Amino acid sequence: MYAGHFAAGLAIKGRVPNAPTWGLLAGVGALDILFGPFVLAGIERASLTPGVSPGFSLDYIDWSHSLLMSIVWSLAFAALFIRRGRTVAVAMGVAVFSHFVLDVVVHPADMALWPNATIHLGLGLWRVWPKGWWFVELAVVAAGVSYYWKRSLDDRSFGARAWAVALVVLLLHILNSPWLKPL
Ligand SMILES: [Zn+2]
Known part of the structure; x- marks a missing residue:
């Protein structure tokens, strides 16, 4: 998911x-941010597989995306902010753990319970619905941004430009549509 x-x-x-918004946005992306250096370091693997959204297959993502490691990264990230209160x-x-939950919906069964575990999670929406997954994610995007926007109207302490932020996220989702991809 993106x-x-x-x-x-x-x-x-x-x-x-x-x-802080920057912290939350870094948090929701943390597992994918870790995935990059992990691939470079050779402890995780991805390969190009046409036809599988998002265009490549994630061959081994146990250190960034397994259930156990997602919990570890969530706790570690939370600890960085403990001074700002519980x-x-x-x-x-x-925020960090939400990444795991949302990825389980779209990923094929490539999300291990822990590194090198034989049991993998993933409902596989990317494979089951090669284009339909986009509408499922659209529902997630719409629900998330509309809740954020509504809360910004109720609580004026944040989100002076919530509509613009909501629009950017919606635009990102449109750009990530399967109809705009060469594969
Ligand atoms: Zn991910």
């Missing part, structure tokens, strides 16, 4: 307005 993660981060912002730290942890 824009759906950012929408989840914004929804958490709506719920916990004093959690509520903010919990919001940060939830």
